[in-house]
Amino acid sequence: MAYITWKSTFEIGFSEIDEQHKIYINLLNELHEAQSKGTSQHVIKEALANFLDYTHYHFDTEEKLFKQYDYPLAEEHLEEHSYFIDKVKKFQLNSQKNDLLLSLKTIDFLKDWTINHILGTDQQFSDFIRLRELGEIN
Ligand SMILES: [Fe+2]
Numbered sequence: 688m689a690y691i692t693w694k695s696t697f698e699i700g701f702s703e704i705d706e707q708h709k710i711y712i713n714l715l716n717e718l719h720e721a722q723s724k725g726t727s728q729h730v731i732k733e734a735l736a737n738f739l740d741y742t743h744y745h746f747d748t749e750e751k752l753f754k755q756y757d758y759p760l761a762e763e764h765l766e767e768h769s770y771f772i773d774k775v776k777k778f779q780l781n782s783q784k785n786d787l788l789l790s791l792k793t794i795d796f797l798k799d800w801t802i803n804h805i806l807g808t809d810q811q812f813s814d815f816i817r818l819r820e821l822g823e824i825n
Contacts, residue, residue: 699809712801
C-alpha cells in the first residue's frame, strides 16, 4: 500500500494545482519507498533531488498565480514555501555530508507539512480565486 493515498479531500478545486499535487504526492511515495526498502544511498539521494526539483517547479507555479490574481496573502504563503525549501535543502545537505540515510521521521515531516499545507494554505488560495471569480471579492 502506498505511503500516501490520494484522497478527494486533498483537491483544492484548482485543476492545475491539483494535478501538480498528485505528482508531488507520488514523488513523496517514491521517496518513502526508496527509504523503506533500504535502497542504496544513491537511489534515495536521487529521489530527494527529484522531490526538491519538483518543489521548486510547483511553488513557482503557485507563486505566478499569486501575482496573476494579485493575491493579498501571497507574502505569508511565500514564507511557508521558503521555510519548506530550506528544510528540504538542509535534509539534503545533511544526508550528503554525513552519508546518512534519510530517516522515516524526516519523510514523515515532509508528508505532514505537505498535507497540512495543501489542506490549509493552498485551499485558502483556491477559495480566494473562487470568490473572486464569483465576483464576491474585488
Ligand atoms: Fe503552496
